[in-house]
Amino acid sequence: NWTMVNIADESIEAVREQVGPKRVICALSGGVDSAVAAALVQRAIGDQLTCVFVDHGLLRKGEPEQVEKDFVAATGVNLRVVDARDRFLKALDGVSDPEEKRKIIGREFIRVFEAAAREITKGGSGGSAGPSPQSGAPDAPEPVEFLVQGTLYPDVVESGGGTGAANIKSHHNVGGLPDDLQFTLVEPLRNLFKDEVRALGEQLGLPSEIVWRQPFPGPGLGIRIIGAVTGDRLDILRDADAIAREELTAAGLDRDVWQFPVVLLADVRSVGVQGDSRTYGHPIVLRPVTSEDAMTADWARLPYALLQRISTRITNEVREVNRVTVDITSKPPGTIEWE
């Protein structure tokens, strides 16, 4: 598709012009936008870019590996992985309120990212810092002056809105960084819509699991556990979620749903029976939706046979879950996420 080739070439040229020989940093979230933005900037300036992946432990099964292995293999990018799982769990300990969770996750993210950015600025990047700029300062690396953001055209238009789009921004917001860490933004996707970003991602050779990933909230599984977040609860939800995704994919319906949140009602217990004994476990909610832009949504009419396979597998394979329900609320009045 020559149009996408044009967009890629022009964007690569524009990034080169904007950053010159300076160093650039980027936060990878596991989502499509940051991945495509990073891949494009990598094409443009190679080793001048260092990506940071903060593993907050709230991603779905297999997603950290997709960033750490597959994305790196496809792009050759310098990646610094920060394992912050314990830190996030501690910070979230005992917190059930959704907005409180969001605040904590956003705050911790900024802190961890900031620490990584400082280290990279000091010269400890994953790759070479390049030749030093002035002969008088042999070991001083170029400072990092730019930060890549995967801002899309709809984010630009809607900025200021109070919904998910605005949250995505506050989550990775540069505004939250301290004064001595101010970056100029590089936003190579600013003129693109989501479908164009995916096409660009394919053209840049990114793995299809990343390019075709459904939207996923920045706070991740943290807002899909109704109740406080713990390591055990995350494991339960990750297992149930992986089964739902596997079966949706096997049914060939990935592109027919916009998002498919799986929600753990961790503070609710339900009675069940297995073999001869009574169980007292947790219900899971399946929340598949169709949508154009996440502003409104409808519940997806998934085939009964598919719902049945998901239900059977989850109750058989995830010991703590003994009941599977389907959310049939449109948005409005429901939101896509439960929190």
Ligand code: XMP
């Ligand atoms: P709701 O639940 O408001 O979600 O219908 C609309 C879209 O936004 C996503 N979402 C978030 N994304 N940080 C994010 O980055 C958040 O705090 C957040 N909350 C919701 C949600 O997954 C859906 O795509």
